[in-house]
Amino acid sequence: MGEGDELCGQEDLFCVWSKNIFKAACEVFCIDDDHGGQDDKNSIFHNDSTWKPNKYRFSIVAEVTELAAALCHLHKRKVVETRIISRQNLLHESSGRSTILVCLQIGDTQELNYVPGDHVGIHPTNQEELVEKVMERMEELPAFNDVIRVETLLETQTEQGPQRKWVSEKRLPPCTVFQALSHFLDITTPPSPELLESFAELATDPKEKKELEELTQGTHKYEDWKWECVPTIADVLEEFQSVRVPASLLLTQLPLLQPRYYSISSSPDVYPSEIHLTVAVLKYRTRRDQGPVRHGVCSSWLNHISPGDTVPCFIRRAPLFHLPSDISVPCMLVGPGTGIAPYRSFWQQRLYEIENQGWKPCAMILIFGCRHSQMDHLYKEEVMVAKEKGVFKEIYTAYSRDPGWKKVYVQEIIQTQLPVELFHILNSMKGHLYVCGDVTMAQEVAKTVQEIIAAQGDMSLNDAATYIAKLQDENRYHEDIFGVTLRTREVTTKIRSTSLTCWQGTKSMIGSA
């Protein structure tokens, strides 16, 4: 197993790890030198997919693959086209930020059956302006409307000597270059050192060549550049004007545009043919907040498309984040900001059970967190209605930036107001704790819960950690983690410096091993 940190040195560590895993796999599956020798192993490993001039060509084809089918083929999962019904900004205009409620029409397709707590994967489209910028710099481009297939020159050894033939590349479906850059390829993630290496070879200006070569070493310099500038492919080509980029280079070497996951914010019993999402629209400035504004690919796309537009998606089950089947056990839900997303599906479900099935589920406790009481209290009215109808017993809100008030975070509410209740729920009532949101918050909550269990259960911190592990085994401590959220410069700088230290430590350990 290898571990990487998306904030620092991930490619570098992956590269080292993958070479080792390949060697180990060769040993395990008895692929020794008799089965081809070291050179062959290396060529299998590198899959010979590195770009070289004259290695790729385009053939023009008549067929066009429909988007959902193309995404199914590319990502090896069943992708279904839904339509956007409506979008609503849940934040006050004056907050300057957007968190949107997106409602998708799914029809009656079985493929999109879900239960509260599940995730939906969304395949976004890149911003048109960015796609155009990249296309402006591409050379050897087919005509705009040409549907192309990429072909690779394959060389095989035969008894008659080496033979070469053109074979179709399986990676991309037949499409135009514009479609490839819009739907299938990632044009916003900073380019990898390997891609920069190809750019360095193609740069005609010696100064630019040298600068690019320095960045390809996968060192501190690359990491700092990536972190400071968060450069897209278009930015790199803008900065290094002498790089001539053949279309085949980008079409074969850019990574695939990955789906983004969202916690479903609706109950299928209440909205049988819809899926609702709660999406924080990502917008930030690079270069220590002094550089250009960047927009998150998927969240911005969802914030721009119009009702009726198609949204390709699929369901990912999250069995470790479902409501307990026994409705009589208590649940405590912790979710600041968009961490409230899956809980909307929970309270809708419970409301449905109370109102339509006559059930009497145990009332839940919700601990929500937001910046200001007036501007970003998501779903305030809905939550209040749910409380009046018996879904919630108590609702606590932590305001982290209310003017004139001390910053309060969700873990502080648990620590100061709920230690006895939390322990009672988990220990005596065999209840459940749910935590949803970014990884830093989830770690803080876990630490707080550990301290509470140690204090209330009169045990050591180590024993409390074992107690939590047992809760997880029993599927009573649930986490739905969104990844890293770079909320403020303060948090970002702290995370970044921890990542750098870990990366350097891991590199030196790998080096000495």
Ligand SMILES: Cc1cc2nc3c(=O)[nH]c(=O)nc-3n(C[C@H](O)[C@H](O)[C@H](O)COP(=O)(O)OP(=O)(O)OC[C@H]3O[C@@H](n4cnc5c(N)ncnc54)[C@H](O)[C@@H]3O)c2cc1C
């Ligand atoms: C299981 C799961 C559930 C999730 N549920 C939800 C949900 O319900 N609601 C929700 O809103 N999100 C949710 N997310 C997050 C969501 O999947 C996307 O990651 C998020 O919407 C951003 O995607 P994007 O395409 O808009 O941004 P991207 O284009 O993917 O950009 C994100 C990248 O931008 C960079 N970045 C961001 N901020 C900064 C900064 N300040 N400085 C420098 N670089 C920065 C980082 O490299 C980051 O990886 C969930 C994630 C997971 C894994």
